[in-house]
Amino acid sequence: MHFRRPEYAVVALLRQCSTTSRYQASGSAWRTAHTSRIAPRYRIYTHPSSQQQRGYQAHSSNRTDTSTSTSQYSSSNLESTHFQAHSSNSAAQSNQSPGDPHNDKHDYAVLGGGITGLASAYHLAREFPSSKITLYEGSDRLGGWIRTERIDVEGGDLLIEHGPRTLRPGWDAAVFTTLELIQELGLQDDILRPSDSVAEQNRFIYYPDRLVRMPAPGSDFYSIAWSLLTEQVFKGMIKGIASDIVQPPRPSALEDESVGHFLQRRLGNTNVGDNLISAMLHGIYAGDINQLSIKSMFPKWWHLEGNYGSLTKGQLLLSVEKTAIADTRDLDLMGEIMPKVGPVLVHRVGPSMYSFRDGISTLSSALESSLRANPNVTLMTGKKIQSVDFDYAADGVAISTAQSQSSTTYGKVISTIPGRTLSTLASGSLPSLESIHSVTVMVVNLYYPDPDLLPEHGFGYLIPRSIPFEQNPERALGVIFNSDIIQGQDSAPGTKVTVMLGGHWWDGFDSYPDEEEGIAMAKAVLQRHIGVDTEPFVARATLQRDCIPQYTIGHDSRMKNAHRELINKFQGKLAVAGSSYSGVGVNDCIRSGRDVVMGLQYHAELTGLEHFTVPRKYAKMAPLYE
Numbered sequence: 001m002h003f004r005r006p007e008y009a010v011v012a013l014l015r016q017c018s019t020t021s022r023y024q025a026s027g028s029a030w031r032t033a034h035t036s037r038i039a040p041r042y043r044i045y046t047h048p049s050s051q052q053q054r055g056y057q058a059h060s061s062n063r064t065d066t067s068t069s070t071s072q073y074s075s076s077n078l079e080s081t082h083f084q085a086h087s088s089n090s091a092a093q094s095n096q097s098p099g100d101p102h103n104d105k106h107d108y109a110v111l112g113g114g115i116t117g118l119a120s121a122y123h124l125a126r127e128f129p130s131s132k133i134t135l136y137e138g139s140d141r142l143g144g145w146i147r148t149e150r151i152d153v154e155g156g157d158l159l160i161e162h163g164p165r166t167l168r169p170g171w172d173a174a175v176f177t178t179l180e181l182i183q184e185l186g187l188q189d190d191i192l193r194p195s196d197s198v199a200e201q202n203r204f205i206y207y208p209d210r211l212v213r214m215p216a217p218g219s220d221f222y223s224i225a226w227s228l229l230t231e232q233v234f235k236g237m238i239k240g241i242a243s244d245i246v247q248p249p250r251p252s253a254l255e256d257e258s259v260g261h262f263l264q265r266r267l268g269n270t271n272v273g274d275n276l277i278s279a280m281l282h283g284i285y286a287g288d289i290n291q292l293s294i295k296s297m298f299p300k301w302w303h304l305e306g307n308y309g310s311l312t313k314g315q316l317l318l319s320v321e322k323t324a325i326a327d328t329r330d331l332d333l334m335g336e337i338m339p340k341v342g343p344v345l346v347h348r349v350g351p352s353m354y355s356f357r358d359g360i361s362t363l364s365s366a367l368e369s370s371l372r373a374n375p376n377v378t379l380m381t382g383k384k385i386q387s388v389d390f391d392y393a394a395d396g397v398a399i400s401t402a403q404s405q406s407s408t409t410y411g412k413v414i415s416t417i418p419g420r421t422l423s424t425l426a427s428g429s430l431p432s433l434e435s436i437h438s439v440t441v442m443v444v445n446l447y448y449p450d451p452d453l454l455p456e457h458g459f460g461y462l463i464p465r466s467i468p469f470e471q472n473p474e475r476a477l478g479v480i481f482n483s484d485i486i487q488g489q490d491s492a493p494g495t496k497v498t499v500m501l502g503g504h505w506w507d508g509f510d511s512y513p514d515e516e517e518g519i520a521m522a523k524a525v526l527q528r529h530i531g532v533d534t535e536p537f538v539a540r541a542t543l544q545r546d547c548i549p550q551y552t553i554g555h556d557s558r559m560k561n562a563h564r565e566l567i568n569k570f571q572g573k574l575a576v577a578g579s580s581y582s583g584v585g586v587n588d589c590i591r592s593g594r595d596v597v598m599g600l601q602y603h604a605e606l607t608g609l610e611h612f613t614v615p616r617k618y619a620k621m622a623p624l625y626e
Helices: 008-018 029-038 088-093 117-126 173-185 221-230 237-246 259-267 272-286 297-307 311-322 328-337 343-349 361-372 419-425 514-531 554-572 587-600
Strands: 042-047 082-084 108-111 132-137 148-153 156-162 203-206 211-213 325-326 377-381 385-391 395-403 408-410 412-415 436-449 461-464 476-480 497-504 538-548 575-576 617-620
Touching: 108 117, 108 395, 108 408, 117 132, 117 173, 117 361, 117 412, 117 587, 148 538, 156 436, 156 497, 156 538, 173 328, 173 343, 173 361, 173 587, 203 272, 211 617, 221 237, 237 259, 237 272, 237 311, 259 272, 259 297, 297 311, 297 325, 325 328, 328 538, 328 617, 343 377, 361 377, 385 419, 412 587, 436 514, 476 514, 497 514, 514 538, 554 575, 575 587
Parallel strands: 108 132, 108 412, 132 377, 203 461, 412 575
Antiparallel strands: 042 082, 042 617, 148 156, 203 211, 325 617, 385 395, 395 408, 436 497, 436 538, 461 476, 476 497
């Protein structure tokens, strides 16, 4: 039994288009991984491009590092070594051990009470139990973009999410940090996952005027080939794969480019990017394929071209070898967390998306309850930060709020507020963070008592940039069939859908639709696309201003500069975490907060952006679990 079955490059690419999960593993792989309890071994190789040949700081003192120069496009010349996955026990070999008084004596502050801030404060309280921790939140509630509402209707009640609605599964370090948290908070029995596979199997793209089903996990090659030949949405795919094989590799001086330009350069056409990948990016980032960075959005694609000269060649060779690749930082973290997460929890979650009986707010509420029960933690809501500065006399970070006449200095601060906001509070001394742009999305939730309202059942559909204006004047990004995804949250029967509007389409707008206008726009989308002209029984529209950061071209380079700016301004006493930097999903945010806290055990000076200052390293996971 292997981590992944070998498959052709076209199948792998199409499957990525049909799911937002990363490192998707089969159910059997999950079961095997968590019954064997054997730390896997990996072969390491670095990105060979000259512009990437920078030093790599190992995360484990017992791991052999390989920074050997390699032939640029020949996998046969890759030098490799083996290492055991990182374990937190290696801390004993460090100069500072967890709980060292050098770190534990300081007071800590966390800026922002969203999921990243709550997770950061939780891990601080766990790792430094004698420290005083203060969390600042400008609004009167905690949880950030996560907000669940339960509404009474005829025949029962229903649950709607105004922000994230599910947690993604997969073979991913960020996924396991969330599972670790769920286990520690005792939320295992509250987990809900799809009762059948319809949401996983049926994902659609609207093109050109109807829903087109994307290849699902488990689809055979022949059914995918038939779709490629008969559906217009896949136009250019076959020729693109052939073009990718013969196209020359990127110039050695090219450090980054947009996702759209990368695909056009490799595949020789814009169809695949405009019809497929743009839809996926609308669903995850609400972003523009011609602005988002390939190096930040799809680092593995960037790596495959750099290492093999072609996406297709790289995918085919990995398939023949029955291997997959993963960032060694992820593997280190998984090696630490996997032994802690019980197999019962892993089996309960499985390879499907999941939520909780009372919605995603279950997670943020449990974190809040845990923190409120800790006498060393102070949660300060309604405290809007006015300035963040370095206090040279006290060798700490001074925080002032609009409600206080004086500032308070902390030995270490973790900022989870948006990067641009932090730059403003720091008097503009962090220009690289100032450059992080975010998009605004309107989330419209609609409920209909008719359970058979939808013409198709599944996860929902995404709308690519190639759809003409007359087919999408509302600038919708996609529609989610909530009632098909998670069952067990509502006592009332019926159909729930969510329409997402705006994103990059609304960049530059001076004003946005109000709730009434947003609901009318969502109803128009459903009527035009899938023929739903029934009036909803419940309608809620929420405008999420600047909710999704955009990792545009040069993001990695700017974050490397931001690391230096944070060191210069705050002397390593302020670290950053959250969606502005390394992932916008709930799992990514939880992981970023945890990473910073765990890093504080070993480094007195930390920014949270250290991983941007060194090249990514990848490990071949050569046949994992037989």
